[in-house]
Amino acid sequence: MKKGNLFLYIGGAISAIMSFLIILGYFWTPYSPTAMNVGAKFQAPSLEHLMGTDNFGRDIFSRVIDGAGTTFFIAVSVVAIGCALGILIGSLCGYYGGLPDIILTRICDSITAFPSFLLALVIISIMGSGKYNIIFALGILFIPSFARIVRSEFARYRDLNYIKSARLMGAGSFRIMFRHILPNTFPVLLSAITIGFNNAVLSEASMSFLSIGIQPPDASLGSMLSDSQIYLGSAPWYALGTGAVIILLILGFSLLSEGLQRMSKNG
Amino acid sequence: MRYFIKKFSTLIITLFIISLLAFLAFQIIPGDPVTQMLGTEATESAKEALREQLGLNRPVLVRYFDWLLSFIRGDFGMSYNYRMPVGEMLADKLPITMMLTGLSFLFTVVFSIPIGILAGSAKSKKSDVAITSVNQMVMSIPAFFIGILACYVFGNIFRVFIPGNFVSYTVSWSQFLGYMIFPALSIAIPRIAMTVRMLRSSIHTELEKDYVRTARSRGNSYRSIMMRHVLQNALIPVITFLAVSAAEIMTGSIVIEQVFAIPGISRLLLTSITGRDYPVVQAIVVIIAAWIVIVNFIADLLYQLADPRIRMQ
Numbered sequence: 343m344k345k346g347n348l349f350l351y352i353g354g355a356i357s358a359i360m361s362f363l364i365i366l367g368y369f370w371t372p373y374s375p376t377a378m379n380v381g382a383k384f385q386a387p388s389l390e391h392l393m394g395t396d397n398f399g400r401d402i403f404s405r406v407i408d409g410a411g412t413t414f415f416i417a418v419s420v421v422a423i424g425c426a427l428g429i430l431i432g433s434l435c436g437y438y439g440g441l442p443d444i445i446l447t448r449i450c451d452s453i454t455a456f457p458s459f460l461l462a463l464v465i466i467s468i469m470g471s472g473k474y475n476i477i478f479a480l481g482i483l484f485i486p487s488f489a490r491i492v493r494s495e496f497a498r499y500r501d502l503n504y505i506k507s508a509r510l511m512g513a514g515s516f517r518i519m520f521r522h523i524l525p526n527t528f529p530v531l532l533s534a535i536t537i538g539f540n541n542a543v544l545s546e547a548s549m550s551f552l553s554i555g556i557q558p559p560d561a562s563l564g565s566m567l568s569d570s571q572i573y574l575g576s577a578p579w580y581a582l583g584t585g586a587v588i589i590l591l592i593l594g595f596s597l598l599s600e601g602l603q604r605m606s607k608n609g
Numbered sequence: 610m611r612y613f614i615k616k617f618s619t620l621i622i623t624l625f626i627i628s629l630l631a632f633l634a635f636q637i638i639p640g641d642p643v644t645q646m647l648g649t650e651a652t653e654s655a656k657e658a659l660r661e662q663l664g665l666n667r668p669v670l671v672r673y674f675d676w677l678l679s680f681i682r683g684d685f686g687m688s689y690n691y692r693m694p695v696g697e698m699l700a701d702k703l704p705i706t707m708m709l710t711g712l713s714f715l716f717t718v719v720f721s722i723p724i725g726i727l728a729g730s731a732k733s734k735k736s737d738v739a740i741t742s743v744n745q746m747v748m749s750i751p752a753f754f755i756g757i758l759a760c761y762v763f764g765n766i767f768r769v770f771i772p773g774n775f776v777s778y779t780v781s782w783s784q785f786l787g788y789m790i791f792p793a794l795s796i797a798i799p800r801i802a803m804t805v806r807m808l809r810s811s812i813h814t815e816l817e818k819d820y821v822r823t824a825r826s827r828g829n830s831y832r833s834i835m836m837r838h839v840l841q842n843a844l845i846p847v848i849t850f851l852a853v854s855a856a857e858i859m860t861g862s863i864v865i866e867q868v869f870a871i872p873g874i875s876r877l878l879l880t881s882i883t884g885r886d887y888p889v890v891q892a893i894v895v896i897i898a899a900w901i902v903i904v905n906f907i908a909d910l911l912y913q914l915a916d917p918r919i920r921m922q
Contacts, residue, residue, distance in 0.1 A: 585754040
């Protein structure tokens with residue numbers, strides 16, 4: 343086994359465990375994430391409450407899993423929107439080239455020159471906050487990064503001999519683009535997806551932390567971290583538990599991406 | 610010189626486009642600022658009078674050039690919610706954000722380059738796995754969580770500083786800097802990890818080139834090759850990366866200011882977003898965007914100084 347794949351295995355393991363907990367969390371959590379128990383507030387982590395309880399006596403582990411579910415849902419939707427439209431724009435631009443390609447590439451370049459967080463703030467201030475507005479704002483802002491990658495791959499494959507012969511054999515443009523070129527972009531695309539996922543998690547967490555993202559009663563990891571900061575002195579496990587979940591979520595996917603990159607480099 | 614003029618004209622055009630987009634973005638918003646200021650029960654004539662006063666009844670393009678000219682002169686318009694010039698509201702907040710950005714950028718450069726060189730010199734399989742793992746770990750911690758950790762460890766346990774007890778630089782520079790170190794480091798640490806990773810792979814690419822082998826065969830020591838040849842080339846892509854970092858740090862400071870209760874532009878920006886106080890949001894966004902474009906312009910110039918080949922293209 344190649345050395346670089348150590349990252350792939352560990353990253354894959356962390357991501358698999360986190361995804362399992364999150365998907366399980368949509369159906370079942372040890373306690374109800376919203377059930378209050380005034381008699382049991384600010385309890386330190388124990389076997390009964392894995393991450394302790396918060397200011398209302400709610401079980402933090404259940405809340406974290408629930409919040410991670412929201413964050414996960416947003417990140418997956420954002421990447422799905424960005425990736426789908428990015429592939430569409432990138433493949434058309436890369437395959438056909440010409441003036442539309444130049445214009446769209448310029449637009450994509452100028453959008454990526456700005457931190458997506460700043461542009462998301464502009465969109466949120468115009469549209470208002472909330473779960474679906476965040477998905478919309480971030481989804482749009484994630485298109486250029488995918489479009490760029492797909493475009494450069496398509497431009498590279500467009501003039502290769504196997505594409506030329508496919509064309510001679512009478513394959514239509516559509517078939518060539520999505521049947522012959524697109525699968526070749528998967529290795530690059532896959533690592534772009536993992537990086538994009540991490541950026542989406544980070545952006546969502548930052549925006550909800552600033553309370554311009556997810557609005558109550560929805561809770562995400564970012565908004566929980568912002569709540570927990572007030573109780574840092576009395577219940578540090580609240581912030582530490584929530585932060586640890588964010589870190590694991592991001593770490594898993596960035597190790598996966600590192601492993602994927604090394605794998606494609608080694609052939 | 611021709612390169613400079615070309616880049617400078619691109620800079621001006623970009624700034625112009627950004628200002629136009631920023632202006633138009635806030636024109637298409639549904640909802641009427643006048644109704645918001647006066648309430649829904651205001652009479653039509655009162656609304657009309659306020660529109661007249663704010664100049665909202667003129668054509669869009671006229672308003673744009675008007676806004677742009679006064680923006681350049683430093684007049685950022687009136688806040689809807691506070692009925693105060695935006696410039697005045699920003700005057701004492703913007704310097705704090707700028708200093709936080711500058712300080713964390715300084716930390717990023719000062720720490721990442723030596724660490725990156727050290728990490729780049731290590732080539733064994735074991736050190737590669739170790740360095741990459743540590744790097745990935747550090748990159749995965751969001752800056753605002755590092756900030757919370759710093760508040761907890763240095764504020765609540767060691768009591769090195771009191772979170773929330775911000776001292777302005779107008780009162781005491783030393784106390785100000787003492788407080789700012791932690792937020793600046795919180796932003797810088799993930800950026801340092803990213804820059805180290807970038808510099809390391811850049812050094813490794815350079816080390817594999819033929820000129821390194823030639824220099825070796827002529828009896829140069831590893832150290833002198835590294836310092837005199839490899840670094841000069843390896844640092845070039847890092848310049849561009851640091852320019853991107855400068856932009857990310859500026860937006861990162863918006864989040865960190867909330868963690869450490871620093872009275873920079875962050876709180877103003879957030880209350881303006883939720884309060885739909887568009888002139889304020891517009892001014893802050895344009896200022897940040899202008900800063901990003903200018904940093905990129907400087908990076909382009911440095912890039913050209915570091916690598917004269919760029920000028921030929």
